[in-house]
Amino acid sequence: xxxxxxxxxxxxxxxxxxxxxxxxxxxxxxxxxxxxxxxxxxxxxxxxxxxxxxxxxxxxxxxxxxxxxxxxxxxxxxxxxxxxxxxxxxxxxxxxxxxxxxxxxxxxxxxxxxxxxxxxxxxxxxxxxxxxxxxxxxxxxxxxxxxxxxxxxxxxxxxxxxxxxxxxxxxxxxxxxxxxxxxxxxxxxxxxxxxxxxxxxxxxxxxxxxxxxxxxxxxxxxxxxxxxxxxxxxxxxxxxxxxxxxxxxxxxxxxxxxxxxxxxxxxxxxxxxxxxxxxxxxxxxxxxxxxxxxxxxxxxxx
Numbered sequence: 230x231x232x233x234x235x236x237x238x239x240x241x242x243x244x245x246x247x248x249x250x251x252x253x254x255x256x257x258x259x260x261x262x263x264x265x266x267x268x269x270x271x272x273x274x275x276x277x278x279x280x281x282x283x284x285x286x287x288x289x290x291x292x293x294x295x296x297x298x299x300x301x302x303x304x305x306x307x308x309x310x311x312x313x314x315x316x317x318x319x320x321x322x323x324x325x326x327x328x329x330x331x332x333x334x335x336x337x338x339x340x341x342x343x344x345x346x347x348x349x350x351x352x353x354x355x356x357x358x359x360x361x362x363x364x365x366x367x368x369x370x371x372x373x374x375x376x377x378x379x380x381x382x383x384x385x386x387x388x389x390x391x392x393x394x395x396x397x398x399x400x401x402x403x404x405x406x407x408x409x410x411x412x413x414x415x416x417x418x419x420x421x422x423x424x425x426x427x428x429x430x431x432x433x434x435x436x437x438x439x440x441x442x443x444x445x446x447x448x449x450x451x452x453x454x455x456x457x458x459x460x461x462x463x464x465x466x467x468x469x470x471x472x473x474x475x476x477x478x479x480x481x482x483x484x485x486x487x488x489x490x491x492x493x494x495x496x497x498x499x500x501x502x503x504x505x506x507x508x509x510x511x512x513x514x515x516x517x518x519x520x521x522x523x524x525x526x527x528x529x530x531x
Contacts, residue, residue, distance in 0.1 A: 258494070260525055261286035261322035261504040266514040268293040272310055275514075276317040282518035286322035287314065288504045289362070290329065291355060298332040298351070299358045307361045314362070322502040323366035323467065324359050325410075327352060328374035336374050337392050338385035338419060348374070349392045352407070353399050360403030366467045366502070367400075368441055369393075370410040372417035385419050390432045397435035408441040408467050413448035421449045423461045430464055443469035443506070444487055454490035459497065468494070468503045470525075475508030477517035479524030488531040495529075 262284045267275040272294070279287045295301040302310070314321060328335045328348060335348040352367075359367055369375075377385035393407060400407050409426040420426050426440040442458060442465045450457060458465065472481040494503075505521040512520075 258491075258499070258503045258525075258529060259285045259501075260522065261288045261502045262518050262521070263288040263290065263325065263504055263506040265290040265293045265326065266507055266510045266517060270514075273313040273316075276313045276319055278515055279518060280317035280319055282515070283522045284319070284505075284518070286320045286502055286504075288322040288368075288502070288506070289324050289364070290326040291324060291358060292326060292329045292331055295331055299354050302358060304361070307358070311362055321359070321362040321364035322504055323364040323368065323405075324355055325368035325370060325469075325504075325506070327355055327367060327369055328371040336376075336378065337371070338375050338380075338388040339378050340380050340384075340388075345388060345392065349395055352392070352396050356396065356400050356403050356405050356407075359405050365405060366441070367405055367407045368410050368467060368469070369407055370412060372412045372419075375419045376417050377419060382418050386425075386429065389419060390429055393429070393433045393438050394435065397433060397437045401435070401437040406437050406439050406466050408439050410441055410443060410446065410469075411449075412446050415448065416446075423450065423457050427461060427464055439466045440464045441467035441469065444483070444490065445469065445471050445473055445475065445506075454487060455493040458490055458493045462497050462499075465499070465501075467501050468499070469506045470503060471505060471507050471521075477507045477509070477512060478505055478521040480512075480520070484524050484527050484531070487528060491528045491531055 262279045264275055264287055267278065276287060291299045328337065335351055336344055337348045339345055355367060375389060409420060409429055411420050411422050411426045414421050420429060430438055430440055440461065444454060447454065470487065471478055472483045474481060507517050
């Protein structure tokens with residue numbers, strides 16, 4: 230659902246004043262599995278695996294599907310991808326890892342104005358890809374492609390803000406929200422906490438630029454998961470989950486550790502996607518998808 234500027238202003242005021250805006254009734258979550266662990270598998274086979282494991286959606290890393298760039302995925306290919314998802318009872322939960330190669334060399338906060346433009350033009354191409362697949366969110370992580378490069382961090386954040394503002398209207402026209410993912414300092418020096426992400430959202434001041442919450446990326450936070458979720462709920466439009474060491478959910482203590490966070494999401498009526506993103510692919514996509522789904526069901530009942 231699109232949010233107009235008036236709705237955005239109301240939501241922002243509520244956020245600033247601590248008022249809770251409930252977006253949906255408490256109930257079951259909808260789950261997605263990120264596809265990069267299945268790189269090299271035919272798309273239809275990826276969809277079958279995700280569907281069979283019990284998910285309702287697939288979250289896409291475009292780099293895992295292309296040789297050159299997202300233009301490799303022609304309109305005909307995109308129609309086939311959409312059909313394969315629908316045939317397996319899936320929806321596109323959105324995109325992530327936006328600027329990971331291919332294409333190589335993109336960077337969105339570089340002082341090189343031409344390269345910045347090229348990078349943000351590629352984001353526009355990804356917006357169209359996401360819209361064509363009926364996805365509604367794009368998670369902007371890409372830590373190496375947003376690091377400050379020989380300039381003050383504040384200047385890099387300024388370029389990041391400027392770039393987001395430049396693509397915001399296009400994203401809104403395609404029904405897509407671009408979500409700033411806070412990443413800890415071991416990954417990037419640009420936007421390390423939910424507070425910093427919220428400041429960028431406020432600076433852009435556009436309904437298509439929001440944020441998300443990833444349990445794994447909270448090493449620089451000072452507050453528990455459930456407190457962060459409650460504090461920034463009005464800006465959170467997507468959830469990522471995996472074990473804190475990057476393994477599939479259920480391989481560690483995540484079910485216990487994240488229980489309060491999931492209860493808070495349920496209490497507040499969270500109605501977006503919960504996507505499993507895994508960094509350690511060694512167990513294979515089928516085991517990771519199936520075991521993570523078991524863990525998600527336990528969290529849902531916690």
